[in-house]
Amino acid sequence: MSSAVAVEKKKLKNPPLEIHHLGDRVLRQPAKRIAKIDDSVRQLAREMLQTMYSSDGIGLAAPQIAVNKQLIVIDCEPDNPTNEPLVLINPKIVAASKALCGAEEGCLSIPGVYLDVIRPEGIEVTFKDENGRPQKIKANGLLARVIQHEMDHLTGVLFVDRVENNLILAEELKKNHFSVNAVQPVKH
Numbered sequence: 306m307s308s309a310v311a312v313e314k315k316k317l318k319n320p321p322l323e324i325h326h327l328g329d330r331v332l333r334q335p336a337k338r339i340a341k342i343d344d345s346v347r348q349l350a351r352e353m354l355q356t357m358y359s360s361d362g363i364g365l366a367a368p369q370i371a372v373n374k375q376l377i378v379i380d381c382e383p384d385n386p387t388n389e390p391l392v393l394i395n396p397k398i399v400a401a402s403k404a405l406c407g408a409e410e411g412c413l414s415i416p417g418v419y420l421d422v423i424r425p426e427g428i429e430v431t432f433k434d435e436n437g438r439p440q441k442i443k444a445n446g447l448l449a450r451v452i453q454h455e456m457d458h459l460t461g462v463l464f465v466d467r468v469e470n471n472l473i474l475a476e477e478l479k480k481n482h483f484s485v486n487a488v489q490p491v492k493h
């Protein structure tokens with residue numbers, strides 16, 4: 306599906322884009338819909354993938370590289386050269402399971418911090434792909450989690466905002482030199 310943005314899955318010494326970290330205001334701005342899916346969007350997706358692979362990530366959202374657009378790249382199998390990455394433009398969750406599940410998450414914008422987050426186990430999401438074609442997928446497990454995590458970035462939410470154990474959260478952030486004041490807890 307995503308061959309139009311395929312890049313070599315390898316670590317670059319100088320990735321094309323800079324990833325912004327917790328505490329940086331750009332991460333808190335809501336992203337805008339992309340009206341026209343053209344070569345510049347595909348080129349940005351390519352550079353996001355190169356940057357993501359260079360940092361050992363499995364997902365990256367445009368706000369993380371200070372681009373205020375509803376664009377996400379995902380590859381749950383970065384070590385599998387034949388697995389095509391997923392590009393989600395203007396994504397929308399149209400259904401979510403009642404069943405919730407908790408699992409550890411991390412984020413390229415909060416390096417070193419890994420904590421449990423509870424989310425719906427399964428989701429259905431609509432989006433446009435890099436060719437501008439409307440898509441709809443059902444996801445569960447890791448993919449559902451990554452999609453929800455990345456979509457949070459589009460509304461300025463970070464996974465640490467959803468961590469329920471405040472003691473462990475404060476400890477982990479401190480250990481990795483992030484300020485707990487940068488967290489904006491999401492109401493449950």
Ligand code: NI
Nearest residue numbers: 411412413414
């Ligand atoms: Ni993230």
